Amino acid sequence: MSVRQVRRRCEAMLGALRLRPTSDIQSLCAQIAEQRGRPLRLVPMAFPVGCPSGLLCSDDEGDWIFHEMRTSALHQAQIIGHELGHLLWGHVEGETFDPDASRTLLPTLDPEVVARVLARHHYSQTAELEAETAGTLLLRRLIERPGPAAGTAAERLAPALEHTWGGRV
Numbered sequence: 148m149s150v151r152q153v154r155r156r157c158e159a160m161l162g163a164l165r166l167r168p169t170s171d172i173q174s175l176c177a178q179i180a181e182q183r184g185r186p187l188r189l190v191p192m193a194f195p196v197g198c199p200s201g202l203l204c205s206d207d208e209g210d211w212i213f214h215e216m217r218t219s220a221l222h223q224a225q226i227i228g229h230e231l232g233h234l235l236w237g238h239v240e241g242e243t244f245d246p247d248a249s250r251t252l253l254p255t256l257d258p259e260v261v262a263r264v265l266a267r268h269h270y271s272q273t274a275e276l277e278a279e280t281a282g283t284l285l286l287r288r289l290i291e292r293p294g295p296a297a298g299t300a301a302e303r304l305a306p307a308l309e310h311t312w313g314g315r316v
Contacts (some may be wrong), residue, residue: 148272150276154284158280158284160235161235161285164182166288172189172228175289176212179234180210183230186208187210187212187234189209189227190212191213193216193217198251200218201215201229206283222314225286228251229279232279232282233274233278236277238278
C-alpha cells in the first residue's frame with residue numbers, strides 16, 4: 148500500500164469520527180474515549196534508554212497510553228497521536244506480548260499477569276505507517292485549530308515547544 152493510499156485512508160477514518168475542534172491533546176483523547184465508550188488514560192513516564200517512547204495498552208476496562216515525559220509537549224502530543232492511531236485503527240487485537248517490555252516498564256509485576264492485562268503489541272510496517280500518519284494528521288488538527296486564547300501561530304505553538312522537565316527549552 149502506498150503512502151498516498153494510507154494517507155487517504157487515514158483522512159477518511161479521522162473524518163468519520165467527526166471530532167469537535169480542540170487545541171489540546173487531552174481534550175482530543177477525551178473525545179475519542181467518549182466516542183469509543185471506554186476510558187482512555189494518558190500516563191506520562193520516563194522510559195528507559197532504548198525503549199519506545201510510547202506504548203498503547205488495552206484491556207476490558209479501558210485503554211492506556213504511556214508516553215515519554217522528558218520531551219517537549221509537542222513531541223509528547225506526537226507520541227500520543229501515534230498511539231491513538233494504533234487505537235483507532237484497531238491494531239490492539241490479536242497481537243503478541245513482549246515480556247521484556249513488561250520487565251522494563253513494570254518491574255515489580257509478573258510478566259504473565261501483565262500480558263493478560265495489558266497485552267503489549269508488535270506492529271507491521273503498514274500498521275506503523277497508518278499509526279504515524281493518523282498521529283500526524285491528528286496533531287495537525289490541534290495546531291490548525293487554536294483555542295479561545297488564539298494569537299499568532301508562534302504564540303500558539305510556544306507552549307508546545309517547551310520541555311516539561313525542568314521548565315527549560
